[in-house]
Amino acid sequence: MIEVLQFEFMRNALYAGLLASVACGIIGTLVVVNRIVFISGGIAHAAYGGVGIAFYFGLAPLVGIGGFSLVIAAIMAAVTVNSRHRSDTVIGALWAFGMALGVLLIDITPGYNVDLMSYLFGSILTVSKSDLLLMLILDLVILAAVILFYKDFLAISFDEEFATAMGVPAKVLHFALLAMIALVVVMIVRVVGLILVIALLSIPAYISEKYSESMRSMMILSIMFSCLFVMMGLWLAYSFNITSGATIIMVAAAFFFIHPLFARLADKKQ
Amino acid sequence: MHTWAVEIQDLWFSYNDHQVLQEVNLNIAEKAFLAILGPNGSGKTTLLKLMLGVLKPDRGWVRIFGQEPHKVVHKIGYVPQDTNINKSFPISVFDATLMGRLGHAKRARRYSAHDRAMAQKALETVGMWEQRKRHIGKLSGGQRQRVFIARALAGDPDILFMDEPTASVDREFQTELYEFLRKLNESVTILVVSHDLSVLSSYIKSVACVNQKLFYHDAAEITSEMLDMAYHCPVELVAHGLPHRVLRDHEDD
Secondary structure, eight states: OGGGGGSHHHHHHHHHHHHHHHHHHHHHHHHHHTTOHHHHHHHHHHTHHHHHHHHHHTOOHHHHHHHHHHHHHHHHHHHHSSOTTSOHHHHHHHHHHHHHHHHHHHHHSOSOOOOHHHHHHOOGGGOOHHHHHHHHHHHHHHHHHHHHTHHHHHHHHHOHHHHHHTTOOHHHHHHHHHHHHHHHHHHHHHHHOHHHHHHHHHHHHHHHHTTOSSHHHHHHHHHHHHHHHHHHHHHHHHHHTOOHHHHHHHHHHHHHHHHHHHHHHHHHHO | OOOOSEEEEEEEEEETTEEEEEEEEEEEOTTOEEEEEOOTTSSHHHHHHHHHTSSOOSEEEEEETTBOGGGOGGGEEEEOOSSSOOTTOOOBHHHHHHGGGTTTSOTTSOOOHHHHHHHHHHHHHTTOGGGTTSBGGGSOHHHHHHHHHHHHHHTOOSEEEEESTTTTSOHHHHHHHHHHHHHHTTTSEEEEEESOGGGOOTTOOEEEEEESEEEEESSSOBOHHHHHHHOSOHHHHHTTTOOGGGBOOGGGO
């Protein structure tokens, strides 16, 4: 592994993966305990519409993706705020709408065509210094928000109705959570792709939930799992010369499928 | 000036065009011990959520100690039904109990030492302090109910709202709970919502029956009109072996 890191692009890829892991571990935990994986998938995929908007109107991709995914997140928050479990049709529609919008806008943009695949699976080997800086800033923003409002996020996630009765602004926090999901998408869609976003949001947190005593420890464990998946994935991708984003997902998926065996062993020990 | 613990004026509420509550008027004095009864789907839990400010009425208003519910959250204790809790949620008994302090705690702050002390006291009261580190999903239904009661008590409430508090607890704890509530009632207003007439005990001071409309009776008994209105099959309910003091001959009214 060490000799791999003599290349700057590999170092940057590793840093990008680790920075993405921090955001995904924290927000992924909130996504999993609130059971809004489908909403997150919707925001991540609809963000592709932002890619189309950016290219059609000649904006910076990050502005297009960021603006559009925040708008989609706000619409989804408004739809789901009162009936979280009965809005899956609307989420599905927004999901497909965003992607279709992206494809069509890129079709009608004259000249150069972007590669859909690079946004779906990312291009982690082309991460630049400024990408890393942006990821670091967004990590710090998310970290600060979740530390500051930890007990309030914990309360709405565990028992929203009770939290509301106790004066916690559950609706505001629901909007804030979906906005943070949009930020995570912006931060890593170009780097690791929107399919990897949803994999890193859900799989590490889902595995960690089983071994965690508190939401805080679930967040930390998720970050660790996510870092592990990224490092193993990058190493395998380099060793076998295969696509890095997809390899990272394969590692995460492998852990996802075999972890029930470990859980059973851990249960037997007790 | 006299303030009511709860004041409800001409309250209407509907879910997706389905009228759940209409024309509800209710005044509850401080230190009342009221049972709100009604069959499943009668709107009694909805009424509770309206009093807590979790739901907003279509028409009319609710005041708790003379103010809107969201302004007196630090005076409110709430024990919800044990039905829709996520059992895999990673949280300890103690951390769940601390949430009872949310009405006092400031936003964007951690819980204080006082908050923790109050949570400890509440857990000791319900006999769950030894279990404080356990995962909430690993408790039995009765133990979890004790924790939810502790969570409500941790906020040191002036009014306590309980939704089916004895649904999942054993007989023994049920008796213990009502004995405890009777003592608590010396300083705290208590409202208990139930579909089960067995909550009517000698501790309860007044009864309201809900079935879209609300009928209030300032004594621990149900008139036959209230029963007829709230339940369509009074005979079946009476046959559950209730203490007969609960029912009064309709000639008396």
